[in-house]
Amino acid sequence: MTALLEVEGLEIGFTDADGAEVTLLRGIDLALREREVIALVGESGCGKSITAKAILGVLAQPPLRIKRGAIRFQGRDLLKLPAAAYHALRGPGFTLVPQHPLSSLNPMFTVEQQFFDLMNYQGRARVGFVDYWKPRLSATRRRDTRERTIAALREVSLPAPEEILGRYPFQLSGGMSQRVLIAMALLGSPKMVIADEPGTALDVTIESQINDLLRERVEARGMAMIYITHDLGIASELADRVYVMYAGRVVEEGATHEVFNAPRHPYTAGLLKAVPKVSNEPFAGIKGTLPDPKAIGGGCAFRWRCPYATAACEGVVPPLVDVGDGRRAACVRATELTLAA
Ligand SMILES: Nc1ncnc2c1ncn2[C@@H]1O[C@H](COP(=O)(O)OP(=O)(O)OP(=O)(O)O)[C@@H](O)[C@H]1O
Ligand SMILES: [Mg+2]
Structure with a gap:
């Protein structure tokens, strides 16, 4: 269609x-x-x-x-x-x-x-x-x-x-x-x-x-x-479907319940953790702020705030690629990480 x-x-x-x-x-x-x-x-x-x-x-x-x-x-x-x-x-x-x-x-x-x-x-x-x-x-x-x-x-x-x-x-x-x-x-x-x-x-x-x-x-x-x-x-x-955006790019896309139940991008996982809950759990926001667009350069725009960032995240802007089940994520570690929802 x-x-x-x-x-x-x-x-x-x-x-x-x-x-x-x-x-x-x-x-x-x-x-x-x-x-x-x-x-x-x-x-x-x-x-x-x-x-x-x-x-x-x-x-x-x-x-x-x-x-x-x-x-x-x-x-x-x-x-x-x-x-x-x-x-x-x-x-x-x-x-x-x-x-x-x-x-x-x-x-x-x-x-x-x-x-x-x-x-x-x-x-x-x-x-x-x-x-x-x-x-x-x-x-x-x-x-x-x-x-x-x-x-x-x-x-x-x-x-x-x-x-x-x-x-x-x-x-x-x-x-x-x-x-x-x-x-x-x-x-x-x-x-x-x-x-x-x-x-x-x-x-x-x-x-x-x-x-x-x-x-x-x-x-x-x-x-x-x-x-x-x-x-x-x-x-x-x-x-039905959700597009997660970060610093002017789509970083994750897929069926809403799948993206929110099993995020593949660390930014999506961070956003989900930052939803306030009525419990004694400490509030977990994402540290830092959006980068200045002029400072992003050639790497992943989330690398400064990402708990999983490695040297590989500085070299290339990760493309939004298929990660299975009709889902896409823009993270070089998308298929290797297990992220909590
Ligand atoms: N006319 C403009 N000239 C220069 N920069 C702009 C202009 N309009 C928006 N921007 C910048 O573009 C970026 C994205 O703005 P946008 O309004 O799309 O954000 P948003 O995701 O809708 O945020 P919010 O949730 O606060 O509505 C921001 O950094 C903003 O400062
Ligand atoms: Mg707006």
Whole structure:
């Protein structure tokens, strides 16, 4: 079966103030099949959001630049598409559920106005003045939009949608804003949604309701999802497969339960050990911090923090290779180590 999305050798970087080249994503490979849910996990700063933005085509430019690689969606390389064709895929192709719901709606407009704009102009690279005002003058168009908005808000279980229509974003709670944003993401009937830590800014009970809603909608509509999180518990609940990222590379990939039950990369094992538990066991975090991208050089980026590092880890960047059972890991010692889950 061909993949819905394939990312191949994606490299992203920028030129810093001293004119030096900095590489943030150092060759990311990932694949997502139709109706599949994958999780991207890894600590803050490892490149999860940049990967998402590159796929959506909304990387902050400048300074960030795609240096190498391909992003194929339904077989077409997005990086070679003209801007208008890329734009037309946002909505029916893919959409985003953002990391910061409270600042992702436009504070100047009511919920109804924001849905109106989305329904009438989504997928268009340019909207002229007449194009913008004409639909607003049509009572039929306004009534249709209103009915579709109410249905969309009902789908995400927002109570009293008729009343929410007239509210401004500051009159919504974080959880309500995220439900509105999910309704917006679903509006174009996308094939794939990218949820970038959709619950991080919310309290834990609301976060779990938002995750339940996403899982339910993804299943009911037969969509695929890339779920970004640093919460391994959530990843194990939601995702069929998981990609563990470290310092701009995928270091381990495989079926979620296999990766979490028997990790093959020392970084994955470290992350699993760092999950806080309610017990007397001392808390075991991973020592140190992410390296400066400019200091990684030619070796494994985890070598300074890895309890299993040897001289062999300095020479080459370990490629992501097959380690059996359809799993891949980027560690020269992957098949020789026995790591605790
Ligand atoms: N526009 C930019 N210019 C320069 N560096 C950037 C830019 N955006 C992000 N970075 C750097 O790229 C790295 C990866 O950032 P990214 O936002 O993808 O991290 P993340 O994995 O999503 O982290 P978090 O879990 O905190 O959201 C970080 O070191 C960040 O400082
Ligand atoms: Mg992020």
